[in-house]
Amino acid sequence: MSQQVQGVIARAKDAPVELVPITIPDPGPHDVVVRVQACGVCHTDVTYRDGGINDEFPFLLGHEAAGIVETVGSEVGHVAVGDFVVLNWRAVCGECRACKRGRPWYCFDTFNASKSMTLADGTALTPALGIGAFAEKTLVHELQCTKVDPQADPAVAGLLGCGVMAGLGAAVNTGGVSLGDTVAVIGCGGVGDAAVMGARLAGASTIIAVDRDPKKLEWAKDLGATHTIDASSVDVVQAVQDLTGGFGADVVVEAVGRPETYEQAFYARDLAGTVVLVGVPTPDMRLDMPLVDFFSRGGALKSAWYGDCLPERDFPRYVDLHLQGRLPLDKFVTERIGLGDVEQAFAAVHEGTVLRSVVVL
Structure with missing residues (x-):
């Protein structure tokens, strides 16, 4: 069954973000529902809000996220319920010309969820970078989920999803x-x-x-x-x-x-x-x-672009190095905030007073 959760949206260009109910549909065959534990506030989210990416409003913002796989589609084999994952926006296809030439970090046909998350009235949301994780839960393709060591702090591990990895x-x-x-x-x-x-x-x-x-x-x-x-x-x-x-x-x-x-x-x-x-x-x-x-x-x-990364190769490696004390990813977490604090966090991004604000759920 579909479910309703709270999420942060940008409804129109330059308008303040809003915390509203959103609907998460049942996952398609290769989709998963992830219970978001933490999501970093990235400058790209500000750019979405300001209309600098495209005009496909309303946007469901947030993309530097980590969480727990909660529900899986009928044909999912990449992850399982209960897995701790970092979300990524380069779920490589394996079939495009870049992938076939052995350069999957340039993949031209990355995967996203097969269904749209919506507002309560049925209006389709555009998830930021195909993720949309300023929400209690989000719907993504299974290959957008990269399993990492569950001992990692979600607020730290999630930052590999964009800026730190870049x-x-x-x-x-x-x-x-x-x-x-x-x-x-x-x-x-x-x-x-x-x-x-x-x-x-x-x-x-x-x-x-x-x-x-x-x-x-x-x-x-x-x-x-x-x-x-x-x-x-x-x-x-x-x-x-x-x-x-x-x-x-x-x-x-x-x-x-x-x-x-x-x-x-x-x-x-x-x-x-x-x-x-x-x-x-x-x-x-x-x-x-x-x-x-x-x-x-x-x-x-x-x-x-995305640090020419391969999430399946790089995310687990860097989480392991962090847990070994060899990579101080935790120093990027300047403050931990709630879903209702995103607009204020955007101001901090503009002012350059934080490395990362992280929404913790």
């Missing part, structure tokens, strides 16, 4: 940071600081955090940065070169998503270095740089 993967998967590398991270919010943490995990010898906010630079130091640069007071490119023997960094992660910071990243790398863009630009942004500089510097220019 930053970690930008450094480890996309950037290929390795032992002894020099790394610079421009922009030290949640995603950038996760890249700092990933660079430390990979064995980088020098990790340079760049931001204009002293508080964010302190966060970065706590997560493994060996040096910090206040971008408001010095030339970033020169400062990175000064800290890397005059050469520039082997890998530069740009976690802001603006033309001026991307240009800094480009010139702050070594001649054969790698730039990874993980910050999300807006459609109107343009880059004007000499083409000859792209030709003459070599190296690689990459973009990281």
Whole structure:
């Protein structure tokens, strides 16, 4: 039978979010109902509310979530009732051209639930990133559920569902940071600081955090940065070169998503270095740089989408490392809040006063 729970929706562009009853249908053959235990507040949810993704209102917000599988469809074999899972928005299909070429992290046909969750009056909801987890329960495809060690704190494990994985993967998967590398991270919010943490995990010898906010630079130091640069007071490119023997960094992660910071990243790398863009630009942004500089510097220019992760490979690995005390994922949880506090948490995201607010149910 369908069931009614409380969920946080965005009804219209720029309107405050609302906590309302929503209806969870019976799962389809490959769908599961997950009882949400925790869900991080990500900037992407703010963008949904503000109409920056698309106009398919109303949205059921929330996507960085962990919880317990409660009900499964008739053909589900990937998870079972009672499993502790982190939700993901890259449930790879295994059949598209990216998957068949051995690059499933680029999957072009990821799975979502076969049915829509609705408002009480039957209006279909669009779940954020196909998840919609600012709710007591949510409906997803079975492959959107990744089993991890149930000893993990749901508020911590759930953050791998988006921002933390994006930053970690930008450094480890996309950037290929390795032992002894020099790394610079421009922009030290949640995603950038996760890249700092990933660079430390990979064995980088020098990790340079760049931001204009002293508080964010302190966060970065706590997560493994060996040096910090206040971008408001010095030339970033020169400062990175000064800290890397005059050469520039082997890998530069740009976690802001603006033309001026991307240009800094480009010139702050070594001649054969790698730039990874993980910050999300807006459609109107343009880059004007000499083409000859792209030709003459070599190296690689990459973009990281979800940190080029494979949830089934990466989520359990990072949860295990956290439980072993080798990956301080818990430091990203700035505050724990209730479902009714999401709008205030969005304000904190805009103000940059938190790494992550986490809704705990």
